[in-house]
Amino acid sequence: MTTSESMVYRVVPKCACSSIGQIMYFSDHGEFFDGDIHDATSGLHKWAIDDSQSLIADNVTTHRSYAFTCVRNPYTRILSSFFDKICGIQRNGRRYRGNLVPQIIQKYGIEVGGEDGKQEFDQIRSFRRFLLFARDTIRFRRPMDPDIHWSPVASHVSTFIANGGRYDHIFWTEKFNDGMQGVLDAVETPKPVDLAAIPRFNESEGHGPKRAHPVEDYFDDLSMHLVYEIYKKDFLLFGYDPQDPSNKMPVREIDLTEVHAKLGD
Template identity: 25%
Template sequence: MMRRHWLLVGACGWVLLILMFVSKFINFSFRIADDYGGRAEMLNWTYLSMKTVKPLPEQPVQKAASQPSPASSGGPTEADLSDWEAVTVQRLQLLSTVCRNSSLWNLTRTPLRKFVLDRIFVCDKHKILFCQTPKVGNTQWKKVLIVLNGKFSKVEEIPENVVHDHERNGLPRLSSMSDAEITERLHTYFKFFIVRDPFERLISAFKDKFVKNPRFEPWYKHNIAPAIIRKYRKSHRDTGESAGLHFEDFIRYLGDEPGRQHLDRQFGDHIIHWLTYTELCAPCDIAYNVVGHHETLERDAPYILKAAGIADLVSYPTIPPGITRYNQTKVVRYFSGISKRDVRRLYARYQGDFSLFGYHRPDFLMD
């Protein structure tokens, strides 16, 4: 009997040792979805070509904006919001300076056409215009506008399937109005949009459309991905189209000028998730009142509500701690299998976004 007892104890010990050994090689990494909807995701590495990378320290996001410390409870205080106005002024000054830089003219200017006006949602009741920049938590801002337009009384009441249904969500687009109405609103309404580190935004777009695709948009897998693979995958010997789009294929496609433009004409408006902020919102051609940053959204969201005069009418949904923070280690992991040549070509395309909004050049990927 005693012998059985010790055999059982020994077996349990071996099981524990095996589990401890295996756990070193398996990392179940969970986080909240980009739009803070509360649904957890497990990062799928199947589509990445990566090597083990030593984590780097976090990179500061902004060049010229000091950040007040968070209030001890309940979010930023009135004093914090007042201080944050200086940050907003610095961002707009930088934007104006870069817009006047003739060497970046082709990267910062875009015609004020229907495509841009389609991106701008209107709240006439409170005189607000919001330009949608996908993959920076825009779903939550759309919910705020839906409440302000009176379609629902609270953000929490809005079904997820209604937010992006533009026939049902009660959000008119600026493009639906006459030229005179458009001009009046552009000159008199409060205007804002949100930006994010350009490369981290591309990672989010790749994961959302080609790996997870939570809203079941089959054209990304069945139309766009195969077209990119056929043109940009260097070798088809080991993996064909059925293996799915690799991040390397995606980056090579994005950095290809002008070859990419031919494919983009086929893809239509589906490419909005990785277009530049210039192409989406024309920040050098529209005088925005506030440019929020995803990385400081805990500060920016209350400030935007106050600046727009709606802070007493609606609240921005709760932001899970840490979710907006720039993650340089993740960026390094995704780009570890990408050649420096392809990274430089990608940066050349998004250089306007980096410069306009104070994001550092990613030297750690390029040099």
């Protein structure tokens, strides 16, 4: 939530959250946070900051501010998670979550591009094995609980509703400018925001190897079945096409009433 309480955003990992956070920060202060916005401990209210929790909870339950979130195509999101979190070296210079990657290498036989993530390897074969691991964490919570970066978007979106929140707007990463402009048009910010002049903050870019193939090449029939099994609600609620991994764009509008009804249980 902005410190001015102009807007409330439910963060969804791998869905333009760095850019959105920086825009919110800028809208209050007229400048960007110097560094990864996820590291900011002031200038924004965050649930992870103890002093912010009561302010956010009170705002959300009384629906005092404009509330929104952003979603992404399940195919490109899970691919991005693989290259960033599994193959990539994180900004602290180490692998993501310590022994996570060695464990997947051992148990699922994936490759990650060597010690630095820059060596050539069979990306398609390793990704498909990672997809089995992601499915096991989400469906069976084995060999560990699911990670926030590949947990279904619907799961993230639902906690806001379950805790008394109501969304005014949900937009697509794939139509970011239109969606974010819709938010800015609906609120009054202390500082003006010219969205066209705002850079994109992709904090995960460069962590891992470049994707060597088109998105659709990573998904055979079995992989598509697994993705639909894991992310069925994401496809149905947020308007994406489960039959065509090559089409990252939504194929129908998001029905906010349906989202609140289906995720409010």
